[in-house]
Amino acid sequence: MPEIEAAQSGEIDRQGVACPTIAVCMPAYNAEHLLSRSLGAIGKSTRLPDEIIIFDDASTDRTAVVAVELGARVIKGEANAGPGAGRNLLATETDADFLLFVDADVVIDPGAIERLEAVLVSRPDVAATFGAYNDRPHHSGAASMYANLRHHFIHRQNAGECRTFWSGLGMIRRDVFCHFGGYDSHRFAGPSIEDVDLGARMTAQGQKIILEPRAQGAHLKKWTLKGLWRSDIFDRALPWARLIRADMMPVGQLNGGGMEQLRALLAYGILGAFALTLISAVPFWSVGLVGAAYVLANAPFFMLLLDRSGIRRTLIGMFLHWVYHLYASAIIGSALIARLSSKIWQSIFSSKQKSRSSL
Structure with a gap:
């Protein structure tokens, strides 16, 4: 050529x-x-x-x-x-x-x-x-x-x-x-x-x-739906979580920044609001309110989807994005908690060792 x-x-x-x-x-x-x-x-x-x-x-x-x-x-x-x-x-x-x-x-x-x-x-x-x-x-x-x-x-x-x-x-x-x-x-x-x-x-x-x-x-x-979720979870989120637990990976980059963390919280807020409507007197419109906040937080991306892929695929994409925020934040969040817990226990153990050595 x-x-x-x-x-x-x-x-x-x-x-x-x-x-x-x-x-x-x-x-x-x-x-x-x-x-x-x-x-x-x-x-x-x-x-x-x-x-x-x-x-x-x-x-x-x-x-x-x-x-x-x-x-x-x-x-x-x-x-x-x-x-x-x-x-x-x-x-x-x-x-x-x-x-x-x-x-x-x-x-x-x-x-x-x-x-x-x-x-x-x-x-x-x-x-x-x-x-x-x-x-x-x-x-x-x-x-x-x-x-x-x-x-x-x-x-x-x-x-x-x-x-x-x-x-x-x-x-x-x-x-x-x-x-x-x-x-x-x-x-x-x-x-x-x-x-x-x-x-x-x-x-x-x-x-x-x-x-x-x-x-x-x-x-x-x-991409197929199965391939996308398998790649997101097993090829990216879980390996990333292992590195976070080992304190080998920074947090807050690209899809882990402050706004993404807010969007993940709102994604879980939708689930939480829906659960409350089932077990308490919380009105169902509260789900719509949190959902609207989630859509607003993701508006620039959803507008890009709408512009490039049309209404039907945008609606599917919005659902996929919500699910993405649920599983990705759950995996990374658990890794952060595990890393923090490990550091706390290490600090406690180190303090006890110092106290014993000073006696």
Whole structure:
């Protein structure tokens, strides 16, 4: 493919100044049906990368063949290792200054690479930057529209410095990535929050990460309701909770900020108000009152849903969002309580030990 082959050269900008080199690192598993779009979009970027490397994670289809036909260099895995391990391996296969991680099911916008590079070039103190899904999901089903627009909205609302990272479309200085040992592929063998964990480890050591929501890409994944809830709960919320309990994860980032906590409280308020109407004389309109407050608190997101997906899918999305606030806040909240309880008991035990030693 001429566009991608052209991306393998050119390290001088229009003023004749040496540019940082960029290597696109893309893990792929059974992605032959996706690569023509994801790699094709990279080849149409306003800033072409200097190298495109694919990790074929022991695919059973023609992923490797298609990637080579499209001009990418392919590293083949002998056994399915997961995206984190794949990205770590790809980082050792290049000497580029910046690593650009892109998922195989993400079709980046033409200016995405240029926007991310601009952050790292203009801010030498920033170690990494990442973008967002755009507001034009590939699949129009209710679950797909909700999941992708939720991601887009959360990233759009949290532009600037943050304490997390995203591998769907994220750029990082290669020396920093190697210094931190890349992704923890032992803790996160499959697709999970390995990128969030990396960002937390980096920022805990003083590294800066910038969310640049104008760097966007379309998500090609077709979500089902079952797949969405399984991913939200088992691939994200529960692993996140384990890290919180171990005091290894910051709280209050992206979808855990103050407004999100308020929305979660209102979501439970709806349940509480409904329960009170069943067991007491509390009027039923109180449920509507709390529900209206919940809708008002989420109005910007619900308006985005309405604008992009219509009334029927918006109503479904509103219900999915309410359920999301219930299960996500329950899991994360229990982890916070467990961590706080552990610290209290440790403090009590430490005080008793000091008292005994002073006798």
